[in-house]
Amino acid sequence: MNAITYSVLDLATVVQHHTIADTFRNSVENAQQAEQLGYKRYWFAEHHNMINVASSATVLLIGQIAGQTKTIRVGSGGIMLPNHSPLVVAEQFGTLETLYPGRIDLGLGRAPGTDQTTAYAIRGENMNAAFHFPQDVAALEHYFKGDHPNGVSAIPGEGLDIPIWILGSSPDSAVLASAKGLPYAFASHFAPTHFLQAITLYRENFKPSAYLDKPYVLSCVNVVAADTDEEARRLYTSLQQMFRGIVTGQRQLLPPPVDSMESVWSYQESAAAMQMLKYSFVGSQQTVKKQLHEFIDKTGVDEIMITSHIYDHQARLKSYRLVAEALNG
Template sequence: MPALSVLDLVPVREGGTVGEALSAATELARKAEDFGYRRFWVAEHHAMEGIAGGATSVVLAHLGNATSTIRIGSGGIMLPNHTPFQIAEQFGTLDALFPGRVDLGLGRAPGAGPELQRALRKDLHRAAEMFPQDVVELRALVTGDPALPIKATPVLGAGIEFWMLGSSLFGAQLAAQLGMPYAFAAHFAPDHLDTALEVYRRDFQPSAALDRPHVMVAMNIFTADTSEEARLLASSQQQSFVRLRSGSPGKLPPPIAGYTETLPAPARAMLDHLGQAAAVGTPEEVRAAIAAFVARTGVDEIISCGATHDPDARIRSLELTMGAIAN
């Protein structure tokens, strides 16, 4: 079985606060470390009341202080929202604080409307077109390329592990060209998974950081003592997906028994589609689902998604999942 990691969006739950969301993420990271998960990643989202991880590097600094061995990182930083120099400084600082533990996952999609573009003072579509060059510049800032006219401090010589994120063939092609490990967001965009992995492995060019292809794929995983409980836990995230796709995102709602049965056919079809990269059930059922997914994709790592309205339920799910995979 592959190594397991955790992706957390730092969800703000209905009836809860941002402070409580950050506290829950901190406890989740501690427990993930205790259970033996390899990485704990936080994703960058902006202007969404249900997600508290927008200032990703700040959140990671807090999580790093709360843990001691688990790798911490971004899943990911949307580089068009920033400049390479800013991210080099931020993640160089994280590496200085937590040497040998910092991952920098990079994504291209700005995911922003005109209001956010104005708030960030950037032409995000133009910035997205510059993404490949910006990735190269960012790596050069970290490695200390003497051709650069400026040095970012304290980043020079940092041991940051770079990752390329993607949900299409573009990220796979760029990761292969640059010799980077590749993480695919199958938890919300499973369509191009098999083709993207084929392209990445076929076209991979070894780099100083990586000599052969290395793949991690995101899965929605909800593990509980019974199948019914696992499906109930999953309904909070399912509600969030449906609300997001219908243009009305919000805070993470409480679970609803039999939720999918109440949905119109298009919404049910959308959730069934996402189920291509999901494992929901008892430890035995989840182990079987993950084993089948690994047999299909040949992934090196799986990063587990799966927000629950009750933070303790997410902790229990991580514990049961690791127990199932380890046995």
Template sequence: MTALSVLDLVPVREGGTLSEAFTATSELAQAAERAGYKRFWIAEHHAMDGIAGGATSVVIGHIGSATSTIRIGAGGIMLPNHTPFQIAEQFGTLDALFPGRIDLGLGRAPGAGPELQRALRKDLRAASEYFPQDVIELRALLIGDVELPIKATPGLGADVELWMLGSSLFGAKLAAKLGLPYAFASHFAPDHLDEALEIYRRDFQPSEALDGPHVMAAMQVICAESDDEAHYLASSQAQAFVRLRTGQPGKLPPPIRDYRASLPAPAQAMLAHLEQAAAVGSPVTVRERIAAFIERTQADEIIVAGSTFDPAARCRSLEWTMEALEQVSAE
């Protein structure tokens, strides 16, 4: 069966608190573990009122303490925001605390404007140009395949599974060259999905970490009792996305019935564009959408994203989604 994993942004609800957001994330990870998901990843975002995963490695530690078997990690760390040495120390520490469970997905996009660049004391545009070298340096700090003048402690010898993330062709090419597993962010940037996977598989060079290509593709997935209920729950995420794309980001809003119908045509088109990598609906609908996406991508893993205003609704969504995929496998 195609493995299922979870991507969480640690959403902060309107009227909610950071503490509530972290509690909801740990409970979601526990639900994912009970349901049989393979991984639970936290995404790095900064200076956004509605997303609380900025201190990504700290949040991963919180998730690790709440779970016992599910793999945990970053999907991902935006390496231009950091030095390879710092990330080696952080994820070496996580591996020592939660041995054999740590993933480290690496992204090139700084995702930051001038204000954040100043706050981080970094020229992120220049730093992103050194991304391939930084990935190689980070790998050397963890596994020692290249001799460096300094040793990361914790870090060196850590059993951390490195992943390359991407939403364009750049990450696919680098993942293939370095022989790393590759995760494509099709849940919010589906345009280059097929070409990126073709390049990655065609150009893959085996490494000590991986004999052959291994693909993860992301989907927005909300599963509920009916299609109508699922679209109602998913309207919180849709509102947040529209607000972000129109320069008005904020906390996760409550759902709205028939939200899509109230939008102007450009916003409706923007959301419709994302539906090529989405499964929102009843278990039957979700099963059909995921099966079609797996057939299209031949992905080894699917990672599901998508926030709901009611945290319990997302826990139920994970349970029903896993049951739906098990039926796909049986068929």
């Protein structure tokens, strides 16, 4: 297998017995290490009203990480565009690109990144904005090109080369990404059901553009690596507990690992959570290396984006080190 580009998705996960300020400090340290280890990009995802996810002010976190690193690309995975005015997004990312030239990515999604009540609090009467997603993406492109038909300019933003990515968890996003000739990032770390269908649809219908001459697929996956398979499986129970909270509606801060999940969740909860966690790679460095290589060979993805929900910060840093070594080896 040829060398694969590898990156990081950080959800700014809030950990039990720690503060949100701790989370942000840990993100800086993780990004600085990722830069040293050859990770290509470091993305945050927009979420709202989630007790265990502190990436609601996504643009601010992108600026914080970009300011504390030197070369790694930093961006959004993604900005939920229907929550925002395209003009404001163009201005915000134009500002970031001006401050950190050649290092900013703009990944766009159409989901609210939250529940419907919170989405209404964000969007107000604009709850149907998701249906305007293709037009809003086109508006962003016009603002960056400086030819928006309404005559309004994005300052800063106009004339800047800011890569736009389409994010998705369904075939709908694949259709848009292929039609516009944009790179496509799939949320396979929590929504695996349509992954293979969507990337096939994207590749088969891709139209070359000024951005890309051929399809480019990024897949986000969960990875937990440790010295042994047993230790990695134990660390992985924190993520399993977090997903049990998603399934049951009982969200909690990322909990410490446990020796066994048997007494923690029911069979039904386990089945639902593990279906969502299908693309999770857990084990020693050699085990994870084998699993990731098999996944990359099977899917042909161009880039793999790794998210690692690990309770102990040092264990999380070590996991990212082991993965980088595995993918480089």
